[in-house]
Amino acid sequence: MDILDIADLHHIYRGHEGETIALAGVDLVVSEGEFVAVIGRNGSGKSTLAKHFNAILLPGGGRVLVAGLDTREEALLWPVRQMVGMVFQHPDNQIVATVVEEDVAFGPENLGVPTAEIIARVDASLRQVNMEDYRTHAPHLLSGGQKQRVAIAGVLAMRPRLIVLDEATAMLDPIGRSEVMNTILRLNREEGMTAVLITHHMDEAVKANRVVVIDQGQIVLSGTPAEVFSQYELLEALGLDVPVAAKLSILLAESGLPLPANILTAEQLVDELCRLN
Amino acid sequence: MPIKLEQVDFVYAGGSPFERAALKGINLSFLDGEFVGIIGQTGSGKSTLVQMLNGLLKPTRGTVTVNGLVTTAKGVKLKSLRQEVGLVFQFAEYQLFAETVAADVAFGPENQGVPASEIAARVDQALLNVGLPLEIKERSPFELSGGQMRRVAIAGVLAMNPKVLILDEPTAGLDPRGRDEILSRIRELHRQRGITVILVSHSMEDVARLVDRLVVIHGGQIVYDATPREVFAHGSSLKTYGLGVPQATEVLGLLKTKGWAVPEVALTLDEARQAIVRAYQLRRELA
Ligand SMILES: Nc1ncnc2c1ncn2[C@@H]1O[C@H](COP(=O)(O)OP(=O)(O)OP(=O)(O)O)[C@@H](O)[C@H]1O
Ligand SMILES: [Mg+2]
Numbered sequence: 001m002d003i004l005d006i007a008d009l010h011h012i013y014r015g016h017e018g019e020t021i022a023l024a025g026v027d028l029v030v031s032e033g034e035f036v037a038v039i040g041r042n043g044s045g046k047s048t049l050a051k052h053f054n055a056i057l058l059p060g061g062g063r064v065l066v067a068g069l070d071t072r073e074e075a076l077l078w079p080v081r082q083m084v085g086m087v088f089q090h091p092d093n094q095i096v097a098t099v100v101e102e103d104v105a106f107g108p109e110n111l112g113v114p115t116a117e118i119i120a121r122v123d124a125s126l127r128q129v130n131m132e133d134y135r136t137h138a139p140h141l142l143s144g145g146q147k148q149r150v151a152i153a154g155v156l157a158m159r160p161r162l163i164v165l166d167e168a169t170a171m172l173d174p175i176g177r178s179e180v181m182n183t184i185l186r187l188n189r190e191e192g193m194t195a196v197l198i199t200h201h202m203d204e205a206v207k208a209n210r211v212v213v214i215d216q217g218q219i220v221l222s223g224t225p226a227e228v229f230s231q232y233e234l235l236e237a238l239g240l241d242v243p244v245a246a247k248l249s250i251l252l253a254e255s256g257l258p259l260p261a262n263i264l265t266a267e268q269l270v271d272e273l274c275r276l277n
Numbered sequence: 278m279p280i281k282l283e284q285v286d287f288v289y290a291g292g293s294p295f296e297r298a299a300l301k302g303i304n305l306s307f308l309d310g311e312f313v314g315i316i317g318q319t320g321s322g323k324s325t326l327v328q329m330l331n332g333l334l335k336p337t338r339g340t341v342t343v344n345g346l347v348t349t350a351k352g353v354k355l356k357s358l359r360q361e362v363g364l365v366f367q368f369a370e371y372q373l374f375a376e377t378v379a380a381d382v383a384f385g386p387e388n389q390g391v392p393a394s395e396i397a398a399r400v401d402q403a404l405l406n407v408g409l410p411l412e413i414k415e416r417s418p419f420e421l422s423g424g425q426m427r428r429v430a431i432a433g434v435l436a437m438n439p440k441v442l443i444l445d446e447p448t449a450g451l452d453p454r455g456r457d458e459i460l461s462r463i464r465e466l467h468r469q470r471g472i473t474v475i476l477v478s479h480s481m482e483d484v485a486r487l488v489d490r491l492v493v494i495h496g497g498q499i500v501y502d503a504t505p506r507e508v509f510a511h512g513s514s515l516k517t518y519g520l521g522v523p524q525a526t527e528v529l530g531l532l533k534t535k536g537w538a539v540p541e542v543a544l545t546l547d548e549a550r551q552a553i554v555r556a557y558q559l560r561r562e563l564a
Contacts, residue, residue, distance in 0.1 A: 013420060015416060015417055015420040016417055016420075017377075017415050017416045017417070017420075020420070040452075041424075041452040041454065041455070042422050042423070042424025042425050042427075042428070042450075042451060042452045042455055043421070043422040043424065043425050044422075047422060047423065089423065089450065090368065143318065143319050143320055143519075144319035144320070145319070167423070167450060170449045170450045171319075171367075171368075171446070171449055172319060172479065173317075173318045173319050173479045173519050173520065174479060174481065174519070174520055174521040175318065175516075175519040175520070175521075176318075176319055176519070177479075200424075200450065200451065200452050200453065200456075202453070203524075236454075239452050239453065239454035239455070240452065240453050240454070241453035241454075244482065244524040244525070244546070245524060245528065247546055248524075248525065248528060248546050248549055248550065251546060251547070251550040252550055252553060252554065255550060255554045256554075257553075257554065257557060266524055266527050266528050266531060267531070269528060270528060270531040270532055270535065273532065273537075273553065273557070274532075274535050276557065
């Protein structure tokens with residue numbers, strides 16, 4: 001089953017100074033269990049696209065099916081919202097309660113889930129993000145990475161089929177970022193959770209199964225990380241980049257070291273270098 | 278505009294049950310024309326520290342002296358100080374308020390009393406410096422993408438031509454080219470006009486290649502204040518502080534454990550490339 005099936009999606013914002021075409025015909029299918037990274041320069045349409053996944057925005061043209069449900073049908077709004085959980089950039093704006101467990105319970109409470117079931121879900125979700133020791137802590141005293149993991153637990157407690165992270169690591173320090181990335185990777189690999197990750201960090205996008213590149217409201221490139229990040233010139237022209245290790249490999253190859261072309265991580269680079277002699 | 282902090286403590290919500298010491302015994306000075314980086318885990322006290330440098334926050338104990346003015350002295354005029362010490366806040370996009378992008382960027386210079394004839398040019402220059410097209414001027418700042426808003430907020434501070442420019446996480450949310458362009462522009466301003474730049478960042482790569490001096494904060498205290506090369510030689514302690522090293526350095530570290538003759542630290546990719554090529558040639562000669 002495809003969790004997202006998007007065809008010819010258009011979106012136009014009508015602001016006080018005229019119109020902005022934010023999406024100009026996007027086709028995208030995401031299957032259950034996939035981990036898709038979305039990259040693109042500022043203003044390319046990433047957040048607008050994400051807001052169509054759970055009917056925060058509705059198509060100006062084309063259609064969005066979430067597990068087969070058309071987001072244009074008003075009667076389907078709640079089932080759609082339940083299936084797609086969103087985590088945003090600013091950890092502080094997503095915390096609603098003064099105790100971690102209450103914060104995680106907030107979503108299922110709103111969905112009218114029975115109390116016994118809520119308790120079970122809060123337990124399970126906090127365990128999934130390795131925050132079970134913090135259930136009675138005050139969220140505002142947690143680190144950024146911990147807050148984002150609580151926000152993810154809050155989304156998981158609603159039992160979504162797809163989790164969408166829109167620059168959810170942008171405000172975090174290196175350790176916080178890797179905590180959140182490891183959490184998502186584990187949920188995806190071990191529990192089969194489908195994930196869409198919007199990021200400006202190429203080193204995060206490398207961890208996905210598929211990378212989708214958006215520019216001016218259209219998908220311009222899509223493929224495995226190795227395929228997409230081999231297009232160095234195109235990415236650079238789009239205001240993007242390749243992962244640091246890939247860039248270093250390119251520099252080393254230019255200096256005459258016979259390295260293969262598809263290196264993406266520091267570990268791969270070191271392995272390949274050691275293989276040279 | 279030298280800035281000096283002496284024995285500075287800062288306590289949030291002092292006297293209440295939520296009391297929390299954010300800074301403890303900070304001694305630090307910034308000289309004219311320096312380019313200094315500040316790194317530290319979330320919650321380590323970086324944002325508190327930088328808000329002290331233009332008098333937005335005042336120390337609970339100790340003194341902060343900016344250009345000879347003690348910020349806690351009676352009757353001190355902080356307004357003029359804030360016009361010379363420009364601060365781009367963390368989450369700066371939340372401080373946009375005007376109806377148009379142009380009005381938002383013009384607000385600072387207007388307040389400084391810059392003549393109206395000069396303001397339009399300042400606004401255009403600042404927008405170009407952050408890589409925004411001038412067509413965006415008449416749009417509402419609230420109808421922009423996250424990264425575009427961030428750029429407008431940075432432009433608003435650049436338009437004030439500050440003598441000291443403090444940037445708290447300026448590039449979070451910017452695309453790779455935007456990140457590089459804005460930081461290069463800031464380095465140019467630093468070189469051409471000799472302004473002091475203080476850059477708070479979570480990006481080890483950015484501070485490694487840009488700053489002359491790097492301050493590391495942990496738990497409200499300064500744990501390192503040295504050149505980036507010296508600081509990044511302490512990879513394992515940096516990890517315990519929630520930080521890391523630039524990837525160029527990380528690659529060298531991994532190669533070293535495999536017996537390669539490489540130095541411990543590389544601040545830029547080019548430096549790493551040269552070190553690896555040299556070590557590679559050496560290995561081939563020995564083999
Ligand atoms: N509320 C809005 N009203 C009008 N135009 C908008 C609005 N939000 C975004 N836009 C415009 O739509 C386009 C796409 O914006 P979007 O937020 O989807 O970009 P993005 O890829 O998420 O960018 P970023 O990397 O900066 O977050 C941009 O041209 C932007 O200026
Ligand atoms: Mg966005």
